Amino acid sequence: MSRRKMFLKMVTASLLRRRSRMLIALLSIAIGATILSGLVTIYYDVPRQMGAQFRGYGANMILVPSGEEKMTVEKAQECLTVIPKDQLLGATPYRYVNVEMTSRQRTFVAAATDFEQVQSTSPYFAVEGRWPEGDREVLVGKETAETIGVKLNNVIELSYKPEDTYVKNTLNMTVVGILETGGDEEAYIFTTLKAMDALTGVSGQLDVMEMSVSAASEELENYAAEISENNSDMSARLVKRVTKSETTVLAKLQSLVFLVTAVVLLLTMICVSTTMMAVVSERRKEIGLRKALGASDQSIRAEFLGEGMFLGLLGGILGTALGFAFAQVVSVNVFGSSITFQPLLLPITVIVSMGIAALSCLLPIRRAVEIDPALVLKGE
Amino acid sequence: MILRAEKIAKWYYRKSGESNRFFAVSETDVQLESGSLTVLMGRSGSGKTTFLHMLGGLLIPDAGKVWVDDKDLYAMNDAELSRYRNRHIGIVSQGHTAVQSLSVLENVMLPQMMYADTDRINESADEWLARFGMEHLQEAFPSELSGGELRRMSIARALAGKPEILLADEPTGDLDDENTKLVMNALREAADEGTAVLVVTHESDALDYADQRWQMNAGVLTK
Ligand SMILES: Nc1ncnc2c1ncn2[C@@H]1O[C@H](COP(=O)(O)OP(=O)(O)OP(=O)(O)O)[C@@H](O)[C@H]1O
Ligand SMILES: [Mg+2]
Numbered sequence: 001m002s003r004r005k006m007f008l009k010m011v012t013a014s015l016l017r018r019r020s021r022m023l024i025a026l027l028s029i030a031i032g033a034t035i036l037s038g039l040v041t042i043y044y045d046v047p048r049q050m051g052a053q054f055r056g057y058g059a060n061m062i063l064v065p066s067g068e069e070k071m072t073v074e075k076a077q078e079c080l081t082v083i084p085k086d087q088l089l090g091a092t093p094y095r096y097v098n099v100e101m102t103s104r105q106r107t108f109v110a111a112a113t114d115f116e117q118v119q120s121t122s123p124y125f126a127v128e129g130r131w132p133e134g135d136r137e138v139l140v141g142k143e144t145a146e147t148i149g150v151k152l153n154n155v156i157e158l159s160y161k162p163e164d165t166y167v168k169n170t171l172n173m174t175v176v177g178i179l180e181t182g183g184d185e186e187a188y189i190f191t192t193l194k195a196m197d198a199l200t201g202v203s204g205q206l207d208v209m210e211m212s213v214s215a216a217s218e219e220l221e222n223y224a225a226e227i228s229e230n231n232s233d234m235s236a237r238l239v240k241r242v243t244k245s246e247t248t249v250l251a252k253l254q255s256l257v258f259l260v261t262a263v264v265l266l267l268t269m270i271c272v273s274t275t276m277m278a279v280v281s282e283r284r285k286e287i288g289l290r291k292a293l294g295a296s297d298q299s300i301r302a303e304f305l306g307e308g309m310f311l312g313l314l315g316g317i318l319g320t321a322l323g324f325a326f327a328q329v330v331s332v333n334v335f336g337s338s339i340t341f342q343p344l345l346l347p348i349t350v351i352v353s354m355g356i357a358a359l360s361c362l363l364p365i366r367r368a369v370e371i372d373p374a375l376v377l378k379g380e
Numbered sequence: 381m382i383l384r385a386e387k388i389a390k391w392y393y394r395k396s397g398e399s400n401r402f403f404a405v406s407e408t409d410v411q412l413e414s415g416s417l418t419v420l421m422g423r424s425g426s427g428k429t430t431f432l433h434m435l436g437g438l439l440i441p442d443a444g445k446v447w448v449d450d451k452d453l454y455a456m457n458d459a460e461l462s463r464y465r466n467r468h469i470g471i472v473s474q475g476h477t478a479v480q481s482l483s484v485l486e487n488v489m490l491p492q493m494m495y496a497d498t499d500r501i502n503e504s505a506d507e508w509l510a511r512f513g514m515e516h517l518q519e520a521f522p523s524e525l526s527g528g529e530l531r532r533m534s535i536a537r538a539l540a541g542k543p544e545i546l547l548a549d550e551p552t553g554d555l556d557d558e559n560t561k562l563v564m565n566a567l568r569e570a571a572d573e574g575t576a577v578l579v580v581t582h583e584s585d586a587l588d589y590a591d592q593r594w595q596m597n598a599g600v601l602t603k
Contacts, residue, residue: 013481294466
């Protein structure tokens, strides 16, 4: 029989004899590792998940010309290429023109846009009636509709006088929807870009491009900087109101996750430490005898540390699997989308679990090393 | 090889009488030599075990030094001293001691298994067990043994390592006459082969085997 075999026999026998204790220690490490790997998964996945949720609150980046000049549609499209397609959820062009409503003798702001894009960048826009489908259909902001007394399906005449002529251009439009947003947009009349081109006689001009980009605020800033740098006549900015609240909520959520993980790991440590402490006092006599027979403190330390790390290894592997399942359930139930397994999580969880187990063993190991062989030999 | 105790003493604190410090072993100078068997007798509580533990590197004296030739035992660090004890000192303790998860034979071989240098492993473990009439118990576990069997197992464990110093604390306390003879003969033989043997005992029969006789009285050793 070799030395190693004998050592193994002693360790396994002691593990087996203390099965229930070891199971408790293993279980607590596994639970700790589960929470760790589960929450870390969520931690890294939440920005993506939350980003999608936040996109419901409107555009988070706008593109405007930096000088007095208006920007062209082509130029705006060119700037958009900086942002990867899968991150660009929507880009809505706007052109603002003061138009006159002939029958009321008043000027209003008409916003020409792409209605399909509006619905993706401003999903909170509520329309009574329906969205316009053709160039002769318009949305009227609620405020405007009330002041001028327009109703659904009314026909209104919009007119515009280009600066260099004396002749007004006019268009008859059908009101197909009343827009409610809770913001300034309620004072506008919304038309398609084509209708506006026809009304003004000038085409392809834009005032602003609103974009909804699925990215963390840092990434957004990088995109904005890149666009502004590449195009001196353009300026891309973040919509602070949206990006800031997104960042704050994420930061809070992430620190909560961090806190919970830390607390759970602390509890794990307490549990493992208590269990190992009990194991040491149960094995007092044996430890004392082995010291008397010439086992060094170092070898006693190594043995307990080895036992603890072994538990950490098992618990870590178990916890990674359970943690992924846990994160998956949370993700599906809370965010309605599934997550992919991050392979890096396995080594991280295992290393942390082993570290936690080793830390938990420090105090019990000290107890074991302090056992006085002379006391044990007297046959107390 | 000479094991020399130089003015070693051990005291404990106990609330009694005028001074609360009491000497378990008062300042003592002794010497154990290779090839001689020393018997230490004394009443219960006189300090015999305390003394033996100090000689064996298991209990740090409060005063004095223990030398093995010119090596100061307690000047070594834990790793060195552990290893030294493992290689050179055999101890038979007063209490029953065994690793419960190992068989009797494995228990006897345990000290030799502790360090990786296998050159020291000798196959005498089973021979010693046989000599003490325990060959049929090799595969048994300590919990299945009687007190006397456990005692003989621990004597076999100390002898199997062929130590240079052998310290036995009441090795025959729970043995019948026949086994006592077996054990005392074995210890005598070890001494004849060059081991320095110290036997703590209550039994005056042991004196027949002794080269040296010491007496312990309330912590004071007389030769
Ligand atoms: N750790 C300790 N703390 C306090 N007092 C102790 C300690 N160990 C031993 N003593 C005391 O020291 C004295 C000597 O003890 P020791 O064990 O050496 O006696 P002994 O001669 O071996 O007795 P016995 O023959 O009964 O085994 C005793 O009075 C005991 O009470
Ligand atoms: Mg004693």
